[in-house]
Amino acid sequence: MKRLIFILALTANFILVLAVMSNSLDPDFGWHLSFGRDWAQTGQFPYTDTYTWSKPDMPYTNHEWGGSALLWFIYSRFGYTPLLFIAASTVLAGFLIIQKTFFKKITTVGLVFSFIALWCVTHILIMRLAMVTLFFMALTLYILEKIDTGEDKYIWFLAPLFWLWSCVHGSWVLGFIIINIYFFASLAQKIAPLKLRPYLLGKIWNNKIFYKLIATQAVAVGLIAINPYGLKIFVEISEYFQQGYYKNFIGEWVPSYNFPIFWEILILQTVGLALLARAYWAKQVTIRQGLIYLAFFYSAWSYKRNALLIAPLTVPILAATAEYAWSKLKKIPLFSPSKILKLPMVYFLIALLALNFFYILRFHNSTDIWNDPELLSAHDLPLDAANFLNARLQNEKPKIFNDFNWGGFMIYKMPGVPIYFDGRGTATWMYNTSTSMLAHYHAIFRDPDGLAEIENNDVKYIFLEKHTYFSIGPPDRVNKFLFGSRLNRVYNTEPRELEKDLENNQNWQLIYSNTSTNIWQNVNPALTPPPRQI
Template identity: 25%
Template sequence: MSSVAAEAVHEPRSGFRERLDSWTAPSGLFIAAVLVIMALPVTRTIQDPDFWWHLRAGQLIIQHAGLLGNDPFTYTVANHHWTMHEWLNEVLFAVEFAVGGLGLIVLVLCTVTWLGLLAIMQKARLRNPTRGVLGMGMLIAVIAGFPIWGPRVQMITFAFAALTLLLVERHLVKGGKAIWALVPMFLVWSNFHSGFVIGLGFIAIILVAELIGAWLHMPDSAPRERLRPLLLVLIASVAVSMINPNGPTILLYALGTQTSGAQQSLIEEWFSPSFHDWEVLVYGAMLLSMAMLVVFNRHIRARDVALVLVTTALSLQSARHIALFVAASTPVYIDQLALATPRIRAALRRLRRAPATARTRARVQPPLLFRLTACALLMAGLGGVYVAWLVPKMQLQPYSLTYAQEFPVCAAQWLAGAPEPLKIFNQYGEGGYLSYTLSPHGDKVFIFGDAALMGDPLLYSYANVETVTPSWDSIIRASGTDIVLYDIKTPLADVMDHAADWTKVYQDGLSVAFVSTDRLSTLHLPPVPDWAPGSVCAKQAKATPNAGAQNR
């Protein structure tokens, strides 16, 4: 029995004072500290290159008072129909940006991510682990998800997925009507992000796993009478998720991403995690230690097995799915830790040759005032740290130095001075920023981060240029490109630097631009600016440490 449950048995509850004692106890302070610490790694600057085109798309949706039928940003696939599966999210971005700038968007998305983590914690609490195990498990999970956290649209799906799993687990354990809250949630989710199919998939997986688990007499199966409402909720959720500008086709949209060979093989965040990368080491450690704990405990629910297997497979396939692994597997991990703890303690006692029944020392609580003061000081300290962490990230503007080191901020400022709109061959991860800054000017990009909209043929064409296959030159020319804007120190930039029929027309600390020599005189490009000393672009030229990342 866990210590929390034990306390509940031995000590009669006395309302507010009891809770106060509980939360000012060391374990309560630990959980409170964990709640604040969890917010630190999920609070970051905008690093997702797709953020910028989402923001611009939201502004355009509001401007046109409707979804955009076609892609307005590229000169390559402008005739492709655009399935705007994230339209509601994009509109919210635009509204938040208008109200509070980038800072408000950062704050909202980081809060949403934190709420997702809170939902995971609540789900884990349903199985009554000790607070120590709960806090440790959550800290490990938050660090495991480190490569993925940050203000990005996928965090909406992460939070909704965690909430779905919480509501389903609560229903299977306690019953009640709260499970029906999933239906309106899916109505909203399906308009936010196509990842809602993951939530539907989770429910279906749990249902099937529970049926198989009951057949195999696996432990702690849910009562069968609770599966029927879950099935009904699933059916209703599928139905309401079709209430969407894209209609029922939205259900199949996400599968297209999962089955696209080009997206899976060319886009970095779809790659498998490399365990030589320190950022995924904790994820690997969590995965392996969970496998060890399951083998050690030999006690696991059928639905837990299914969720862990599915999210493990997804996260090994693509690092971006580590967030789903954290959402679905963390409560299982904490449960397994809790199951193993008594056996580990007993083993340690045996090693120390301590008696099996340890002496229980009466715990002497410090005075309440002392505990409250300690609690207040701790929370104030942690809160101060968090605010000091958050505020600089909220203060950044789209043209700040931080972003100028990641995105072609200075090159965009230069190109904005061109008298005529340009067709820009760009780096995949920079199409979003260029679309955000230059589409009002009429400029078009070769490619940006909506890979499904771009389509596999364009992705492969882009890859041929990026990797400088023999057809690179003909692909650029055949597409009608006016100017090539690319990161310095990349193979393409280094080859173009030696090509006699391409002329370098611009370079800063991040980007370099080339124009076909025979078109140089007709483009009327603006002169290369002489950045004022102390300006962002002057600093960027000095500060950019390592340009040349590809497919970010």
């Protein structure tokens, strides 16, 4: 029975991730596919932007270039479902590797806590390239933890691992951060005064390990430079740290204490932190492990997207605590395993079967995600509006000013039609030397001359989300309690300046409207006023 329970606990973890991902959709998935398709069909690597009219032929760096090609290769041959299975497997593998790294073995107790941790981060589980971050992070931690067991030969695997990571996603910089947390924590141990060393727990590394870590990072940098962009890949990633505007507006980049608060993971990681402190006091955790948890705790607190990285790190802490508590309890005659385990195990088996069945029923198998109204409407993507405009355009390729959130969708759904802006330029594209493209996009909505700028660029259609439509669902009780009347600002229904101007301008006609979308057409392009500088 124990083996069956273990298998069911493992499958419950996988099916939970798979079911959640099958009902979610990355808004940027469309441009990823388009990038991979264009490369495959033309045989030419896409070094410049061909999707927008705001930055036509601008050189840009896709830090997910290899991942985009891989997505297209799999999707074009096998469809969307295999991508879901691969992404779910990647996430689960990350959880299992971390449990194996810090808890010696993968146990049923650990799988139960993995399930709880995954349930706490369902808001971030999406079939997207960022999911590989957890997998590569877990492998990096596994290799570094091997050092304390005398197996430092695995350090040399870090360089090719980071190169592979860099081909798929730009989060490879996290690998260097992890290495250097280990490096400097260990260096502090080595140079600390003798009276402080008892508080810096863990094996003290010899000099050879420090040299190996320096060398492998140097090799990794050289390998990462082997890509279609060369050294530009480093510039692109560095700009994510230099730019800050996007972190105030893009949901996954805002702090965890901003609305909406996903309180489940905050509770879990805080419990993990408290138990980690107890374990460190009991000399059961090294200084390196403690600092890693603190670093990811802070990262998850600062950015909602990093909840996925702190969640698996809580699992070995919770599992170790539970097993320690059980080892103490079973010494009490009342809690003897022979007396109390049999019936609860039967109930546990039934519960796991129910969980597996529950999430299997929630798996959404879409044969064509680009024409799946249930999936697209659930993620606020304007299928009906795009189909309407495609039918109207036929072979015409006019300029469209689009809602930023729909850029990736429109790139794939309306190929060849130039849009204004999409997710590729969120963090790094600049309008001018001092203003980011995202900031200028917001200025067009806000400033009185925004419509004039659009008209000056010969835009024929404006494709926007209605100001009365809310992509954010109603707040739960926790968020209502925490934010109260301040939620009125979130659910504000006042039209933006651009929308007011469109309604009052005879050059523009509303040609399509549904619950979420308005499409405006410039019916008198020759009569548009001369532009004024914003």
